[in-house]
Amino acid sequence: VSSGTRLVADAVLPCDGSGAVHRPGAVDIGPDGRIVNVGPVATAAESVVDGGEWTVRWVGGLLMPGLVNAHCHSPMTLLRGQGEGLPLDRWLREVIWPREARIGAEDVFWGMSLAAAELLRFGVTTTVEMYFHDDLLAQAVDAAGSRCIVTPGVVVAPGWERFGTWPERIEWITGLREQYAEHPRIEVGFGPHSAYALPDEAIAAVGDAARATGAPVHVHVAETEHEGDEVSARHGGATVPQVLSELGLFDVDRVLAAHAVWLTEKDVDLLASSGVAVAHCPGSNAKLASGTAGVTALRRAGVPVALGTDGPASNNDLDLWEEMRLAALLARQREGDPTVLPAAEVLHLATAGGAAALGRPDLGALAPGRWADVIRLDLDDPGFVPVLDDGDLAAHAVWSASRSAIRDVWVGGRQVVRDGECLTVDVTEAGRRVRAAAARLAAG
Ligand SMILES: [Zn+2]
Numbered sequence: 261v262s263s264g265t266r267l268v269a270d271a272v273l274p275c276d277g278s279g280a281v282h283r284p285g286a287v288d289i290g291p292d293g294r295i296v297n298v299g300p301v302a303t304a305a306e307s308v309v310d311g312g313e314w315t316v317r318w319v320g321g322l323l324m325p326g327l328v329n330a331h332c333h334s335p336m337t338l339l340r341g342q343g344e345g346l347p348l349d350r351w352l353r354e355v356i357w358p359r360e361a362r363i364g365a366e367d368v369f370w371g372m373s374l375a376a377a378e379l380l381r382f383g384v385t386t387t388v389e390m391y392f393h394d395d396l397l398a399q400a401v402d403a404a405g406s407r408c409i410v411t412p413g414v415v416v417a418p419g420w421e422r423f424g425t426w427p428e429r430i431e432w433i434t435g436l437r438e439q440y441a442e443h444p445r446i447e448v449g450f451g452p453h454s455a456y457a458l459p460d461e462a463i464a465a466v467g468d469a470a471r472a473t474g475a476p477v478h479v480h481v482a483e484t485e486h487e488g489d490e491v492s493a494r495h496g497g498a499t500v501p502q503v504l505s506e507l508g509l510f511d512v513d514r515v516l517a518a519h520a521v522w523l524t525e526k527d528v529d530l531l532a533s534s535g536v537a538v539a540h541c542p543g544s545n546a547k548l549a550s551g552t553a554g555v556t557a558l559r560r561a562g563v564p565v566a567l568g569t570d571g572p573a574s575n576n577d578l579d580l581w582e583e584m585r586l587a588a589l590l591a592r593q594r595e596g597d598p599t600v601l602p603a604a605e606v607l608h609l610a611t612a613g614g615a616a617a618l619g620r621p622d623l624g625a626l627a628p629g630r631w632a633d634v635i636r637l638d639l640d641d642p643g644f645v646p647v648l649d650d651g652d653l654a655a656h657a658v659w660s661a662s663r664s665a666i667r668d669v670w671v672g673g674r675q676v677v678r679d680g681e682c683l684t685v686d687v688t689e690a691g692r693r694v695r696a697a698a699a700r701l702a703a704g
Pocket of ligand 1: 331332333480518570571
């Protein structure tokens with residue numbers, strides 16, 4: 261590669277599974293937005309040879325991969341904090357669904373735009389989204405310069421008639437996937453909401469469509485204790501994962517199960533043997549008192565685990581750093597063991613491990629060939645003082661500095677946040693639009 265940009269920093273944490281830390285280090289980014297080389301400055305210098313046109317930028321601080329938020333309904337910024345304190349069923353029926361029935365395509369664009377600015381400023385470069393008016397959601401992601409796996413929801417519920425019958429919806433999603441087939445930052449998959457929100461034939465049909473197109477599937481599984489009771493009763497007492505498996509959904513290559521709180525041991529084995537990944541959402545689950553997923557048992561069984569914030573209507577922000585801390589805190593409480601999920605491992609869930617759970621080995625680490633989704637943290641932030649050895653970097657990033665230390669963000673080599681400001685979204689305008697829409701939606 262004869263041209264590109266070299267970012268030189270005080271420290272580089274590649275999160276590539278090697279445990280390496282380069283102090284100082286460099287990340288070389290090619291003109292196609294992919295990483296060419298990463299390493300200590302002296303080693304990385306070898307890629308800047310043969311008189312090529314490389315721009316060298318001393319950026320300082322700590323460079324890490326952008327974070328992966330594996331379960332999101334980001335346009336719910338439109339409904340942030342609405343119906344606080346209600347139990348899940350009343351919250352959905354009385355507050356969320358009536359408002360969502362009034363949400364228009366333009367609202368989704370602005371809700372997603374505002375969310376993208378928030379995500380990027382928190383260092384989250386990739387999200388997995390499940391919502392509706394997904395063509396506008398994808399347009400907002402495109403404009404914001406962020407990265408997204410868009411999995412349009414497939415739901416049979418009041419208000420969803422406006423998106424057609426479920427077969428029409430599956431066909432529409434297939435078309436949207438084709439439309440974005442060549443997009444470098446947007447991939448379209450399927451979001452069958454859950455076993456309880458869809459007839460069996462719809463779940464089987466989504467599986468067929470995903471297999472035919474190679475698309476990923478993103479589905480809510482076992483979030484609350486009794487959500488699957490009716491489904492189990494219809495299937496002779498089978499658990500929801502067993503039902504989804506019998507319907508062929510787990511025969512899809514890339515399946516991401518959100519929440520996975522209420523699983524039996526057999527369910528965990530089934531996910532592992534089917535290659536189904538889990539998006540662990542500790543903050544959302546705790547806030548709604550849904551329970552705590554057995555993240556240690558899942559990982560021990562070999563289930564790939566990623567982290568998710570869930571939607572900002574309920575959680576209520578898109579801060580994946582908080583999910584890292586909660587994942588570790590709750591797992592340690594549950595196991596009675598302070599050695600569970602050390603900082604480097606919890607960081608892995610939010611980076612390369614999360615990307616692996618999405619079946620996206622091109623994301624989540626600073627390594628040659630992967631997309632240059634890079635975040636820069638300020639090592640002068642009080643949360644990073646003191647750094648006495650290499651291990652302190654991951655520990656401070658997770659436990660004390662986190663989102664407040666983020667200064668710069670690049671996605672595919674393009675800078676989208678500079679000195680804490682999002683360069684790609686007009687945050688003032690997006691805020692104005694979302695405020696107006698939220699007032700209109702609440703008024704009915
Ligand atoms: Zn969800």
